[in-house]
Amino acid sequence: MVEKIKPVAVVVGGSSGIGFFTLQRLINKGYTVYNLSRTGADLCKFCDGGFSNICCDVAVEGSVAEAIAQIYKAHSRIDVLVYSAGASLACPLEHITESDFRRIFEVNYFGFIKTLWEALPIMRRQKSGRIVVVSSLAGSFPVPFDAPYSASKSALDITVRSLALELKPFNIKLTAVCPGGVSTAFTFKRKIYGEEAIGEYFDAQDKACTRLANIEQGGLDPMDVATRIVDVIESKNPPITTTVGISNRAFRAVNKILPIGVADWINGTMYR
Numbered sequence: 001m002v003e004k005i006k007p008v009a010v011v012v013g014g015s016s017g018i019g020f021f022t023l024q025r026l027i028n029k030g031y032t033v034y035n036l037s038r039t040g041a042d043l044c045k046f047c048d049g050g051f052s053n054i055c056c057d058v059a060v061e062g063s064v065a066e067a068i069a070q071i072y073k074a075h076s077r078i079d080v081l082v083y084s085a086g087a088s089l090a091c092p093l094e095h096i097t098e099s100d101f102r103r104i105f106e107v108n109y110f111g112f113i114k115t116l117w118e119a120l121p122i123m124r125r126q127k128s129g130r131i132v133v134v135s136s137l138a139g140s141f142p143v144p145f146d147a148p149y150s151a152s153k154s155a156l157d158i159t160v161r162s163l164a165l166e167l168k169p170f171n172i173k174l175t176a177v178c179p180g181g182v183s184t185a186f187t188f189k190r191k192i193y194g195e196e197a198i199g200e201y202f203d204a205q206d207k208a209c210t211r212l213a214n215i216e217q218g219g220l221d222p223m224d225v226a227t228r229i230v231d232v233i234e235s236k237n238p239p240i241t242t243t244v245g246i247s248n249r250a251f252r253a254v255n256k257i258l259p260i261g262v263a264d265w266i267n268g269t270m271y272r
Contacts, residue, residue, distance in 0.1 A: 006032045006050065008075045009233075010068070012058065012115055013085030015039045017184035018134055021226035022082055027051055029230060031080065036067045058085055058111025059103065068118035078122050080233055083112045084134040088149045088186065090209045091193040092201040100191065101148045108152035112159075120172070129172040130233045133160055134225075135241075137180045137248060141255065141267045143212060145205045153178075157241065164240050175232045176241045180248040181212075181219025208271040215270070220245050 009026045013019040014035035023041055026033045033051045035041045040053035056067040071078060087107040089100055112133060123129030138146070139153030160176040167174065192209060195202040225244050232238045243249045255263040 006030060007079035008032045008034070008071065008077055009080035009082065010034045010036060010071060010078055010119070011082045011084060012036045012056070012064075012111065013083065013134075015041045017084070017186050018179070018182060018222045018225045018229075019082070019084030021223045022084060022229050023051070025223075025226045025230045026080070026233075029234075032075065034067075034071055036064070037085070058114060059106045064111070064114045065118050068115070068122075072122055077126055078119050079128065080130045080132075081115065081119050081123075082132045082134070082229060082233075083115060085111050086134065086186065088146055088189075089191040089193070090145045090205055090212075091191075092145055092198055092205060093147045095193060095198045095201070096148065104148035105152050105155075108149065109155050109159075112156060116163075120167075123172050124167075124170045127171050129170075130238070131160075131163075131172065131174045132229050132232055133174070133176045134229070135160075135176040135178045137178050137243065137252065139176075139178065140252065141263070144208050144268065144271050145201075146212075161240055173238050174240065175238045177225065177229055177232065177244060178241060178248075178252075179220055179225045179244040180251070181215035181217075182222050182225055183217050183219050184222050187213050187216045204272075211271045220248075 009031040011019050011023050011033065014023040015037040020041050023033055023035055023043055027043060027050060031050070035053045036056035038055065038057050043051055054067045054070060056063045058064055085107055087104050089104060133156050135156045136153040138150040139157045142150035157176050160174045164174045198205060228242065228244045232242060243252050
C-alpha cells in the first residue's frame with residue numbers, strides 16, 4: 001500500500017493572531033505545516049511531528065529565500081502558501097517617518113512579493129498551488145491615521161487579482177481574505193505617535209485609535225478567520241476575494257453601490 005503524501009503548507013507570520021490559528025487548523029486537517037516568523041509558534045500540543053518553525057524576517061534580505069529553500073529541499077513541493085504577516089501604526093501622514101512608512105509596506109506587501117518569488121516557481125513546476133493572503137477591509141475602506149496600512153492592503157488586493165489572471169494556466173489559485181476588526185494582540189502592537197510628534201492632530205488621532213481598538217477587540221474571533229482561510233484552501237473553486245463575517249459582508253456590499261463620497265463619509269464616522 002502506497003502511503004499518501006501529506007500536502008505541504010507554509011504560513012508566513014504564524015506566531016500569533018490569525019496566522020497562529022491558521023497553523024492550528026492546517027495541522028488538524030493533516031497538512032505538513034511550516035511557520036515562517038521571527039519568533040516561533042508553540043503548537044507542539046496540536047501535532048505529532050507535522051509542524052516546524054523556521055526563523056524568518058520578511059524585512060531581511062535573503063531570509064525568505066533561505067526558508068523556502070529549506071522546505072523545498074525537505075519535500076520537493078509546496079502546496080499551500082498563507083501570507084499573514086502584518087504591521088500597523090497610528091500617525092497622520094504629514095508626520096510619518098519614511099522609515100516607518102517603508103517598514104509597513106516591507107512587512108505587509110513586499111514580504112508577500114518576496115515569498116511569491118520563491119514559491120511560485122515551485123508551484124508552477126508542479127502545476128498546482130493555493131495562495132491565500134490575509135488582507136483587510138481597510139484596503140477598500142481606509143483607516144484614518146494609518147495610510148500605509150490601508151494602502152498596503154489595497155496593493156495586496158489588486159496584486160492578487162492580477163496574479164489570478166497570470167497564474168490560471170498553471171492551476172495556481174489565489175484568494176485575498178478580508179476580515180474587518182479581529183480580536184487579537186495586533187491591536188496592542190500598533191506603533192502610535194505621541195502628541196509631541198504630531199501636535200494638533202493628536203486629539204483626532206487619539207479618538208480614531210480608540211475607536212479602531214474597540215472595533216478590533218469587539219470584532220471577529222481569529223479562529224473564525226482561520227477556518228475561512230482553510231475552507232478557501234480546500235475549495236475547488238475559491239473566490240479571488242472573500243470577506244469574513246456577516247456584518248462585514250453587508251458593509252462591503254452596501255458600500256459598493258454607494259457614491260464614493262458617501263461611502264467615505266460613512267467610513268469616517270466610525271472613527272470620530
